[in-house]
């Protein structure tokens with residue numbers, strides 16, 4: 001049986017499936033729609049309302065993943081290579097660099113914020129780096145336009161640090177602007193809604209589905225924080241043949257490294273750097289530094305440049321930590337028979353139950 005293209009199955013996935021010896025030994029790939037501590041709910045078609053529940057211990061799956069279930073229909077045997085994944089560094093692992101995948105195989109990442117409690121520019125810059133790094137196309141969604149006091153100023157301030165990124169202004173309550181989100185959910189593409197608790201992610205989902213599929217919860221009066229109403233990540237079909245991933249609210253977004261997220265999120269600054277006289281310009285006091293000139297002329301906010309430097313340093317630190325762990329694992333393996341279960345890979349599976357309160 002061929003997997004359902006309306007689940008988001010692509011030629012690229014077909015190749016991955018081919019590589020693992022399809023179809024004789026394995027079941028038809030399905031898509032993870034939800035994860036509950038050790039169990040995955042896997043959909044086999046778009047019309048499948050329930051899916052099957054299988055064990056995913058040790059499989060390292062995330063919602064949105066394409067997986068192959070064993071012949072007995074009991075556990076996940078393979079996770080097909082992801083086309084994209086929104087990954088942050090897990091905040092609960094102390095010093096160790098451990099990835100936490102919030103959603104996989106996504107086409108658009110919506111970074112959701114409420115106009116009533118907008119993020120500062122630095123926070124959005126950081127989220128944009130992660131969003132670009134995911135491999136999906138980022139977009140910013142600003143909710144609660146129906147009750148916002150000075151939306152234009154907020155939109156301008158945030159747009160200034162999101163060059164080339166669409167900024168959508170919506171109300172999940174009145175439905176204003178929600179179509180703009182839904183329009184992107186065509187042809188089996190997958191949209192992910194990410195953002196802090198209470199910003200209105202599930203309210204958007206309900207508006208798009210025209211139904212109260214997801215529970216929503218009031219925010220606290222004072223600081224507008226949500227109460228972590230959504231506790232598990234869900235993959236849901238939306239009209240227009242697309243898919244939507246609703247996630248539990250998160251607070252911490254530490255960098256995980258993968259691609260060129262920083263270059264893309266700060267493309268305006270990197271364009272400036274191309275104009276520096278010296279190729280190895282440190283953008284400090286060198287003559288002919290286009291970055292300094294832009295800062296002096298007011299064209300570039302020095303805080304944005306400082307933010308870029310901080311993120312570069314943070315990424316370098318994660319990279320160094322990853323390399324250190326790889327070296328240790330490598331050294332221990334040498335001269336010893338490879339253990340059946342690599343005892344050194346002490347990274348917990350990114351059992352990104354996406355679980356609960358992912359703060």
Ligand SMILES: Nc1nc2c(ncn2[C@@H]2O[C@H](COP(=O)(O)OP(=O)(O)OP(=O)(O)O)[C@@H](O)[C@H]2O)c(=O)[nH]1
Pocket residue numbers: 143144145146147170171172173174195196197198199200201202203204215216217218219226227228229230231247248249250
């Ligand atoms: N006025 C107004 N209220 C909204 C809007 N969107 C969401 N809300 C309200 O904000 C509160 C939080 O909305 P949710 O959709 O539950 O927020 P969430 O982002 O899903 O939160 P978590 O599931 O906790 O991560 C609810 O009381 C919603 O009714 C909006 O556009 N306008």
Ligand SMILES: [Mg+2]
Pocket residue numbers: 201202203214215216229230246247248249
């Ligand atoms: Mg929610």
Ligand SMILES: [Zn+2]
Pocket residue numbers: 273276277281282283284286288289290291292
């Ligand atoms: Zn320079």
